[in-house]
Amino acid sequence: MSAAxxxxxxxxxxxxxADERRHRFAMFGLSVxxxxxxxxxxxxxxxxxxxxxxxxxxxxxSSENYARLLRxxxxxxxxxxxxxxxxxxxxxxxxxxxxxxxxxxxxQRTAQILLVFIILPFxxxxxxxxxxxxxxxxxxxxxxxxxxxLGLISExxxxxxxxxxxxxxxxxxxxxxxxxxxxxxxxAIDPVYLKAAANCGASxxxxxRQVFLPLSAPGLGAGGALTFVLCLGFYLTPALLGGxxxxxxxxxxxxxxxxxxxWGAASALSVALLVxxxxxxxxxxxxxxxxxxxxxxx
Amino acid sequence: MTSGALSIRNVSKAFGAFRALDNVxxxxxxxxxxxxxxxxxxxxxxxxxxxxGFERPDSGSLMVDGVxxxxxxxxxxxxxxxxxxxxxxxxxxxxxxxxYPLKLRRREPADIRExxxxxxxxxxxxxxxxxxxxxxxxxxxxxxxxxxxxxxxxKLLLMDEPLSALDKNLREHMQIELKRLHxxxxxxxxxxxHDQQEALTMSNxxxxxxxxxxxxxDTPTNIYDRPNCHFVAGFMGETRMLPxxxxxxxxxxxxxxxxxxxxxxxxxxxxxxxxxxxxxxQGDDERDNRIEGxxxxxxxxxxxxxxxxxxxxxxxxxxRRAPTESKPLPEPGQTLTLWLRPEASxxxxxxxx
Numbered sequence: 340m341s342a343a344x345x346x347x348x349x350x351x352x353x354x355x356x357a358d359e360r361r362h363r364f365a366m367f368g369l370s371v372x373x374x375x376x377x378x379x380x381x382x383x384x385x386x387x388x389x390x391x392x393x394x395x396x397x398x399x400x401s402s403e404n405y406a407r408l409l410r411x412x413x414x415x416x417x418x419x420x421x422x423x424x425x426x427x428x429x430x431x432x433x434x435x436x437x438x439x440x441x442x443x444x445x446x447q448r449t450a451q452i453l454l455v456f457i458i459l460p461f462x463x464x465x466x467x468x469x470x471x472x473x474x475x476x477x478x479x480x481x482x483x484x485x486x487x488x489l490g491l492i493s494e495x496x497x498x499x500x501x502x503x504x505x506x507x508x509x510x511x512x513x514x515x516x517x518x519x520x521x522x523x524x525x526x527a528i529d530p531v532y533l534k535a536a537a538n539c540g541a542s543x544x545x546x547x548r549q550v551f552l553p554l555s556a557p558g559l560g561a562g563g564a565l566t567f568v569l570c571l572g573f574y575l576t577p578a579l580l581g582g583x584x585x586x587x588x589x590x591x592x593x594x595x596x597x598x599x600x601x602w603g604a605a606s607a608l609s610v611a612l613l614v615x616x617x618x619x620x621x622x623x624x625x626x627x628x629x630x631x632x633x634x635x636x637x
Numbered sequence: 638m639t640s641g642a643l644s645i646r647n648v649s650k651a652f653g654a655f656r657a658l659d660n661v662x663x664x665x666x667x668x669x670x671x672x673x674x675x676x677x678x679x680x681x682x683x684x685x686x687x688x689x690g691f692e693r694p695d696s697g698s699l700m701v702d703g704v705x706x707x708x709x710x711x712x713x714x715x716x717x718x719x720x721x722x723x724x725x726x727x728x729x730x731x732x733x734x735x736x737y738p739l740k741l742r743r744r745e746p747a748d749i750r751e752x753x754x755x756x757x758x759x760x761x762x763x764x765x766x767x768x769x770x771x772x773x774x775x776x777x778x779x780x781x782x783x784x785x786x787x788x789x790x791x792k793l794l795l796m797d798e799p800l801s802a803l804d805k806n807l808r809e810h811m812q813i814e815l816k817r818l819h820x821x822x823x824x825x826x827x828x829x830x831h832d833q834q835e836a837l838t839m840s841n842x843x844x845x846x847x848x849x850x851x852x853x854x855d856t857p858t859n860i861y862d863r864p865n866c867h868f869v870a871g872f873m874g875e876t877r878m879l880p881x882x883x884x885x886x887x888x889x890x891x892x893x894x895x896x897x898x899x900x901x902x903x904x905x906x907x908x909x910x911x912x913x914x915x916x917x918x919q920g921d922d923e924r925d926n927r928i929e930g931x932x933x934x935x936x937x938x939x940x941x942x943x944x945x946x947x948x949x950x951x952x953x954x955x956x957r958r959a960p961t962e963s964k965p966l967p968e969p970g971q972t973l974t975l976w977l978r979p980e981a982s983x984x985x986x987x988x989x990x
Contacts, residue, residue: 534691535724537711539738539785546712549737553728 385613392606404607413608416586417615423502423577423587424570427509428517431566432559434510435517439558440551442518443525454522457515465512469579472508473499476580500582508576516569517562524558557627564623571616588612640667640702641792641825643688648697650683650849657683658694659849665827670819672828672836675846676872681829684846685797688827690714701792717786717824718795722802723778725770731757731781732766738789756788757781759818776807783815787822794826800835812838833873837861845869863983870910870985877954878908881984888984891949896926898980907984911977913943916956918964920976928975930954932967942966946973 395401407413438457442450460468475481476498483495498504528551536546574589581590588608595605643665650658658680665671673681686692688699690711699706706714725734735756739749757763760780765773773781779799786794799815800808816839819826830836836843837857844854845868853865864870867878881888881895888895890909916928930946933953941957944967948954956975958966967973 529722529724531720531722531724532726534689534711535718535720535726536737537691538689538714538716538718540712540715540741540789541737542712545741550726550728 388606389610391602392610394603396601396603404603405611407604408607408611412586413591416591417588419586420571420588423505423509423585424567427506427513427570428563428567430506430510431513431517432563435514435521435562436559439518439521439525440555442522443528450522450526457518460511461515465575468511469508469576472504472511472580476504476507499580501584502581504580504582505577505585508580509570509573512573512576513566513569517566520562520565521555521558524561525555528554560623560627564620564627567623568616568620571619572612642667642700642702643793643825643827644698644700645684645688646698646700648684648687648694648699650680650687650692650694656849658687658697661697661846661849661851663844663851663854665825666841667825668823670816670826670828670839670841672830672840672843673846674830674833674836674843674872676831678848679846680849681831681846682797683849685795685827685829688793689716689718689795715789715791716793716795717789717791719779719782719786719797719799721798723782723799725773725778725781725785727770729770730766731762731768731770731773734770734781735766735784735788738785742789752788753784756784759787759822760784775803776811779803779811783818787824792825794824796826796828798830799828801830801832808835815839837873845872864910864985867908867985867987870908870983874912874914875955877911877952878985879911879948879952879954880950881907881909883907890926891929893927895982895984896924896979897982897984899983904986907986910983910985911954913954913956915977915981916954917976917978918958918962920978925976925978926982928954928977930973930975932969932971932973934969935966944973946975 392404393400393402395403442453445453477483478495478497478499480498482498483492486492486496498507532550532554533546536550537543541549572589573587574593577585577587578590578593581587583590589612592605592608592612595601595608645661645663645665648658648661649656661680661684663671673684675681683692687694687697690706690709694707697707701714701716726737729737732753735753736749739752744752753766754763757766760783762777762780762784765777768777770778770781779802782799786796796815800811803811812835819839828836828839837860840857842854842856843860845852845860847868853860853869855863860869861873864873870876871878879890881890884894887897888907895909911928917925920927928948930948933945933947936943936945938957941959943955943957945953945955958964
């Protein structure tokens with residue numbers, strides 16, 4: 340048999356090779372529209388942006404726009420962007436983790452009904468929600484009025500046009516971005532691990548801390564990274580609820596364009612934001628991967 | 638080792654209208670290997686979960702060494718359990734998985750290292766104690782899960798179809814290994830399986846469950862050779878049933894009086910249990926029961942030939958022909974005569990339920 344196989348002619352090699360190539364080409368063809376779209380709306384504008392950032396106001400090639408980023412005002416707004424993003428992400432984790440945990444422990448059906456309430460805000464414009472917060476949080480708004488009527492405060496609290504308002508509004512917008520990935524990763528944790536922990540002698544609290552929490556860490560990392568990165572470039576809510584007192588990187592970009600008509604400066608800021616965001620994403624992906632491999636799949 | 642006697646009394650559990658456990662009572666002796674055997678939905682896993690504390694029954698009592706356990710939370714029961722898919726913690730390595738029950742019991746680190754090593758030695762996994770769980774094969778995970786269940790020397794070891802995820806060869810190997818381990822450690826063991834071969838191989842006693850009830854509770858030999866109903870007989874081995882009819886002084890099969898070793902029960906509706914390995918090629922017309930049929934097909938199975946036989950009344954049975962058999966291999970269409978000795982002729986009635 341093997342001797343015959345050695346001498347056997349290679350049948351249809353050309354034909355099969357051509358068939359393979361045709362198949363690959365057809366599969367590649369499916370992605371052409373998407374590739375064109377990405378090139379048109381992402382790569383082209385971004386290249387143009389980078390190009391703009393390389394010229395000063397007089398139109399001469401210079402690194403002036405990037406040198407300006409090192410001024411204290413920009414450094415400070417950059418740091419405060421990181422601060423606000425970290426704060427919002429932290430609050431989202433504290434509020435979102437218990438919600439995701441509850442959802443993951445409910446029956447699939449109940450969880451799906453409750454998930455609608457989490458996704459519902461997604462279907463409402465961010466602008467509408469942000470203005471709604473403006474109404475609720477203002478000096479004579481519902482929250483301050485109620486607190487005064489309950490006698491908890493005598494003076495209106497400054498809840499808006501400052502960091503507090505910005506953070507409240509951002510947390511509201513960002514919460515689903517944390518809960519959804521976290522929830523799906525918690526769903527994937529087999530409840531048998533908690534049974535096994537109990538059987539080993541772990542109280543429910545110990546089983547949660549020593550088994551569930553570490554197993555949900557990759558999902559928490561992914562949700563946290565998503566939230567943090569979205570916060571970095573968030574413009575609308577900080578602009579409206581911050582009242583100009585919260586200097587986010589995104590508001591600096593808007594100012595550069597609308598107040599100073601300095602496209603070069605705005606472009607340099609945008610490029611810097613994109614680079615920093617990509618770096619943070621890469622760093623977090625690396626971290627989540629490490630967590631993921633240390634936790635493993637089951 | 639403490640004794641580990643388990644007494645289950647009148648345990649019932651319903652899920653809506655479905656009665657998963659219907660008044661189950663069983664006493665398990667210290668050191669016994671008891672298997673809960675039954676098809677899916679028979680209640681065997683529910684019963685194991687009640688023992689482990691993962692399922693709260695509607696009523697009943699569960700005594701371990703004379704102490705009521707029925708409302709005790711699972712983490713205070715001190716029972717070792719091997720789960721169906723092992724449930725090894727993927728974020729811990731082999732050592733830490735096995736050490737986990739000891740850490741929860743706040744043992745000294747040196748003591749933990751010693752005991753973990755002993756437990757891993759027992760299952761021959763000590764050389765892999767630094768491995769990640771994801772790097773283990775199915776059989777290795779199985780061993781680690783077993784080590785984790787026995788490391789704190791529980792009175793009772795519970796196993797929920799622990800071998801069902803392994804391939805056939807490894808499963809048979811692990812059956813023998815588990816049995817030896819049980820003989821060595823002497824822990825009371827409750828073992829759940831739907832595999833009758835596994836139950837026969839490993840157990841001191843088998844409880845056959847059906848629809849939430851224990852149908853028969855007996856030694857493997859009696860369960861196999863003296864099934865007490867149609868259901869148990871049909872669940873064990875490659876069984877076919879032939880209806881027999883009642884006569885004034887006994888039963889008859891295909892017109893011939895049936896010779897029995899045991900006096901039959903007075904029930905009218907009876908079935909003769911036919912198992913391929915109990916049918917003889919040689920027999921004595923005076924002593925044995927004669928069974929005649931038409932050969933339908935002959936299938937080569939390596940160690941033997943499997944021959945299907947059509948009996949009068951459109952019943953089909955199968956028989957094996959070992960290569961050592963002196964009678965020639967029959968061909969399809971031939972008539973074949975086989976013999977069933979009286980002591981192998983067992984009658985069963987329809988199950989009570």
